[in-house]
Amino acid sequence: MKWSEISVHTTNEAIEPVSNILHESGASGVVIEDPADLEKYTSRFGELYDLDPANYPEEGVIVKAYLPQNSFLNETVEEIKGSISSLVNYGIDIGANAVTITEIQEEDWATAWKKYYKPVKISEKVTIAPTWEDYKAVSTDELIIEMDPGMAFGTGTHPTTVLSIQALERFVQKDDVILDVGAGSGILSVASVLLGASTVYAYDLDDVAVQSTKNNAALNGAEHKVKVEQNNLLEGVTQKADVIVANILAEIIVKFPEDAFSLLKPGGYFITSGIIEGKKELVRNSLEKTGFEIVEVNKMEDWILFIARRPEQE
Known part of the structure; x- marks a missing residue:
């Protein structure tokens, strides 16, 4: 099966609502490329392990989701774009709001996103x-x-x-x-x-x-x-x-x-x-x-x- 990677270049503020829009559109999970993750927890509680800076944007964040390619994909993508653009009506800064589509093979999709998620200590316990x-x-x-x-x-x-x-x-x-x-x-x-x-x-x-x-x-x-x-x-x-x-x-x-x-x-x-x-x-x-x-x-x-x-x- 072929999949499409939906990539949304947006802001940290918009991560949660954009992720929710992608879930409601049929994505079973999202990848968040936030450069702040590279240094966020190193000072007090520990560190994130084995993250590669090359995977992250220089500014803003990128939210990615994966949808199977089918006859409704173009319509789904347009609905996603419209829903994200409407977030400005709620006072949410959506930044560049650049949405791109990339074809990806199932064997790559099944494992590639795991590189973004590593153990992280976020508090004292x-x-x-x-x-x-x-x-x-x-x-x-x-x-x-x-x-x-x-x-x-x-x-x-x-x-x-x-x-x-x-x-x-x-x-x-x-x-x-x-x-x-x-x-x-x-x-x-x-x-x-x-x-x-x-x-x-x-x-x-x-x-x-x-x-x-x-x-x-x-x-x-x-x-x-x-x-x-x-x-x-x-x-x-x-x-x-x-x-x-x-x-x-x-x-x-x-x-x-x-x-x-x-x-x-x-x-x-x-x-x-x-x-x-x-x-x-x-x-x-x-x-x-x-x-x-x-x-x-x-x-x-x-x-x-x-x-x-x-x-x-x-």
Whole structure:
């Protein structure tokens, strides 16, 4: 079988929505060529192994996906281009927005993309490793999350995910109940379980994300503690939580701070990421207006994470 490689030259800001568009168009996985990966984790938590700088663009990022060649391919590609171009309507910088198509043989497609995914230590305790890497823990308290990029929205090395896992590591306590809003690949749900949560309720509106979360929970032995449901944010949810985490766009975060506040136990934490620098004050104002106390504002590259707390007494 012949495949077509769809390559989108865009910005770091647009990685998540572009990846989602490619998944919805039938791609089972994406490759992200981000030059920041070459140096991102070497200073504090470890390093990425065996990455070749020649595979990465000099500026911006390239998101690649693979689709089988068929009679509908041209129509699918045009729909992809249109959907990506429409992201500007949501205030998302799509950069060069150069979309190219390359024919590739199945035997090359099946293995070539694996060179982009290596084990990476992203926090004091958590290391993310692709399933085909024979990675062993180097310390007794190291937690390894196995990911299969072929069925996930991300491998966990995007700054918004790194910030979220670092925050979860600090604020999740043993036997906590967690709500993961916009679960995507389920990596934050899995991390929460490994960090001691008793139960995680994972919600996503996308049925592909729901299945990805289920798959990755099972892959990491967390399927009995991760309860996955297709749901729009926190609509209709009544489950109280110690921590709520949401790694989604700022425009979505500001739609449900009241729901998050009402579902958090007094003293509970609302961890929100996926926020670009220009939308930081939008989210801050929304959280504070709802009654949250801002505990921390953390940053990696151009991405912001808020740790907000529901007061013990109101």
